[in-house]
Amino acid sequence: MDNPLVEVIGLKKTYNSGTDKAVEVLHGVDMTALGGQFIAIVGQSGSGKSTLLNILGALDTPTEGSVLIDGIDISSLDSDGLASVRGNKIGFVFQFHHLLDEFSCLENALMPVTIQKGAPSREDTAYAIKLLERVGLGTQLKKRANQMSGGQQQRNAIVRALTNRPRLVLADEPTGNLDARSGAEVFALMREIAAEMGVAFLMVTHDDRLARQADRILRIEDGFLHEDTPGR
Amino acid sequence: MRFEAKLAWRHLVSGGGQTVLTVFAVAIAVTMIIFIQTLITGVQKRFVNDLVGPLPHITLKMPDPLPDTLGKTRTSGPGELLATDVQKQVQQRTDVEPWRQLETQLAQFPGVKTVASAVRGSAFLARGSKRFTLTISGGEPVRQDKITPIQKDLIAGRWLDIGPDELVIGARLADEAGIRLGDRVRLQSTQGVTQAFVVAGIFYSGNNAADLGQGFVTLRAAQSLFRTGQNVSSILIKLDDAFQADTIAEQMEKTLPYKIESWMKDSAFILNAIRSQNQSRDMICAFVLLASSFAIASVLIVSVIQKQKQIGILKSMGARDKQILLVFTLEGLGVAIAGAFVGCLWGFLLLKSLENIPQAARFGKVDKLFNIIYDPTIFGGAAIAAIIATLIAAILPARRAARLSPVEVIRG
Numbered sequence: 001m002d003n004p005l006v007e008v009i010g011l012k013k014t015y016n017s018g019t020d021k022a023v024e025v026l027h028g029v030d031m032t033a034l035g036g037q038f039i040a041i042v043g044q045s046g047s048g049k050s051t052l053l054n055i056l057g058a059l060d061t062p063t064e065g066s067v068l069i070d071g072i073d074i075s076s077l078d079s080d081g082l083a084s085v086r087g088n089k090i091g092f093v094f095q096f097h098h099l100l101d102e103f104s105c106l107e108n109a110l111m112p113v114t115i116q117k118g119a120p121s122r123e124d125t126a127y128a129i130k131l132l133e134r135v136g137l138g139t140q141l142k143k144r145a146n147q148m149s150g151g152q153q154q155r156n157a158i159v160r161a162l163t164n165r166p167r168l169v170l171a172d173e174p175t176g177n178l179d180a181r182s183g184a185e186v187f188a189l190m191r192e193i194a195a196e197m198g199v200a201f202l203m204v205t206h207d208d209r210l211a212r213q214a215d216r217i218l219r220i221e222d223g224f225l226h227e228d229t230p231g232r
Numbered sequence: 233m234r235f236e237a238k239l240a241w242r243h244l245v246s247g248g249g250q251t252v253l254t255v256f257a258v259a260i261a262v263t264m265i266i267f268i269q270t271l272i273t274g275v276q277k278r279f280v281n282d283l284v285g286p287l288p289h290i291t292l293k294m295p296d297p298l299p300d301t302l303g304k305t306r307t308s309g310p311g312e313l314l315a316t317d318v319q320k321q322v323q324q325r326t327d328v329e330p331w332r333q334l335e336t337q338l339a340q341f342p343g344v345k346t347v348a349s350a351v352r353g354s355a356f357l358a359r360g361s362k363r364f365t366l367t368i369s370g371g372e373p374v375r376q377d378k379i380t381p382i383q384k385d386l387i388a389g390r391w392l393d394i395g396p397d398e399l400v401i402g403a404r405l406a407d408e409a410g411i412r413l414g415d416r417v418r419l420q421s422t423q424g425v426t427q428a429f430v431v432a433g434i435f436y437s438g439n440n441a442a443d444l445g446q447g448f449v450t451l452r453a454a455q456s457l458f459r460t461g462q463n464v465s466s467i468l469i470k471l472d473d474a475f476q477a478d479t480i481a482e483q484m485e486k487t488l489p490y491k492i493e494s495w496m497k498d499s500a501f502i503l504n505a506i507r508s509q510n511q512s513r514d515m516i517c518a519f520v521l522l523a524s525s526f527a528i529a530s531v532l533i534v535s536v537i538q539k540q541k542q543i544g545i546l547k548s549m550g551a552r553d554k555q556i557l558l559v560f561t562l563e564g565l566g567v568a569i570a571g572a573f574v575g576c577l578w579g580f581l582l583l584k585s586l587e588n589i590p591q592a593a594r595f596g597k598v599d600k601l602f603n604i605i606y607d608p609t610i611f612g613g614a615a616i617a618a619i620i621a622t623l624i625a626a627i628l629p630a631r632r633a634a635r636l637s638p639v640e641v642i643r644g
Contacts, residue, residue: 054639057548059547059548059638059639060639079552079553080552080553083547083550083551083552083553084550086547086548086549086550087549087550087551088550092545092548092549094545098541098542098545100239100242100542100545101246102239102242102243102245102246103242111546111549112549112550114234114235114238115235115546115549115550115551115555116550118234118235119234119235160549164549164550
């Protein structure tokens with residue numbers, strides 16, 4: 001069996017820890033994810049889905065337990081170390097595209113590489129163009145974010161999450177802001193890319209129809225994680 | 233750095249009116265500083281020039297003789313008397329010698345521009361019932377002119393080639409005494425010598441005391457009028473920098489056994505006034521900078537608030553705190569450099585527009601209202617001060633941006 005790309009052991013997260021307003025959101029989560037798997041995380045609002053995603057994305061740190069991303073225990077890293085993991089191992093897709101209006105479609109796609117290297121290499125640019133062509137944005141390279149449609153913007157954001165060749169992509173309601181048709185297209189695209197590139201995709205969604213198409217479904221209820229069977 | 237510079241640049245370009253506003257704030261501060269500094273420096277330079285221009289920076293004279301105490305002369309012999317008062321001896325001889333040799337020695341001191349020997353004294357000029365007291369300076373006109381510039385202030389006649397029986401006087405004296413060019417006047421020196429001179433030139437310096445009470449003759453004429461024979465009464469020195477007079481006078485005093493006087497010692501109260509004026513000027517400039525820094529800091533803080541989401545997204549893509557800090561600091565630097573450049577340009581244009589405004593003419597001589605001197609150190613200093621102040625103002629919002637938690641801002 002392959003080594004897990006993501007390994008979470010006894011993860012607890014408490015907000016306002018050490019005060020009388022302390023709230024434990026995650027009560028000891030254990031999970032693993034393999035490269036190429038497409039995992040849907042479902043649950044009610046406030047159940048702890050986004051908290052789990054933020055910790056897996058090295059945006060937040062656990063109160064207890066350990067989180068290993070590609071063998072690196074992120075719970076012991078400082079701010080620069082976490083930034084490095086985010087820059088090199090992880091890609092993010094948010095509900096809203098959050099593209100930078102000051103930059104073109106291609107520049108936005110290359111942003112993670114630009115942040116890490118200062119400026120993208122010729123190979124990076126060629127790779128980003130290939131990905132943009134793959135998602136149907138080959139003719140939109142020089143367009144600004146505000147000159148593209150919602151679906152195009154989100155596809156641009158997906159490519160941005162992939163240009164630094166991450167091992168893990170975290171998507172927080174990536175289709176939540178799109179109409180049904182665009183949402184289905186974007187979902188299908190992510191599904192294909194995960195399989196093609198061997199990238200682990202963890203997608204938080206409220207849409208059960210989309211979740212049922214994932215390889216695995218993880219359900220969070222009251223801070224506990226359960227695995228559902230897909231296709232039910 | 234390339235990412236940070238690129239993002240900072242794009243922020244500034246996309247900032248539009250907000251960027252223009254901050255650039256204007258810096259530019260106005262730089263313009264104000266250049267304007268205030270140039271104006272006050274110009275006024276001071278004109279004032280010092282009017283005050284010191286006609287004066288030698290350093291004057292060498294014979295030293296005062298040492299007092300010879302009564303006690304010292306009465307210590308031997310019976311019936312001694314004790315001295316209760318020590319009096320300074322009345323100076324017997326004022327001629328400086330050997331003056332030609334001294335001129336050569338003095339000219340070798342660093343910072344010395346011109347050395348000229350002179351005979352100076354007081355004389356009366358009588359016109360009708362009026363008597364005017366003049367300070368007469370006698371020297372070789374060409375060298376004398378380098379100590380007390382007359383030629384540039386000459387409004388009638390000649391100066392540099394006057395003969396031993398010719399005299400140059402100020403316009404106010406000519407006006408009050410009704411003297412015209414070519415008139416013959418009599419001078420009576422304090423040594424009792426009376427001599428006739430033809431008025432060969434009239435000058436107007438703008439300095440009332442000089443225009444009313446100074447006269448210039450040749451060295452030979454003055455030697456005869458004040459009975460100094462072949463000698464001179466003082467050696468006058470002009471320096472490259474008038475404000476070095478005290479230092480150079482001290483150096484001269486250490487090596488030469490003469491009385492060396494600096495203009496700065498005689499005008500200490502004026503120098504104190506200038507120092508106070510400089511402090512006021514610097515304080516005004518500091519407040520201008522402070523005001524513009526607050527304006528810039530406010531605009532940049534608003535900019536950071538507007539870009540919180542973007543900062544969170546950049547951090548989610550691996551941007552480190554110091555990269556975000558650098559982006560907003562570079563934005564501040566960009567505003568500062570652009571503002572400093574525009575401010576220098578505006579400052580230059582403002583000074584240019586004021587440069588040629590005349591003030592009311594007197595004795596036919598038109599002077600400029602403002603003494604504008606384009607000093608690159610004022611322009612450079614204002615630009616550097618504004619850049620530093622803007623950078624300091626930018627640090628606060630930049631640090632705030634760097635400290636933003638990506639989770640908080642993405643969650644909104």
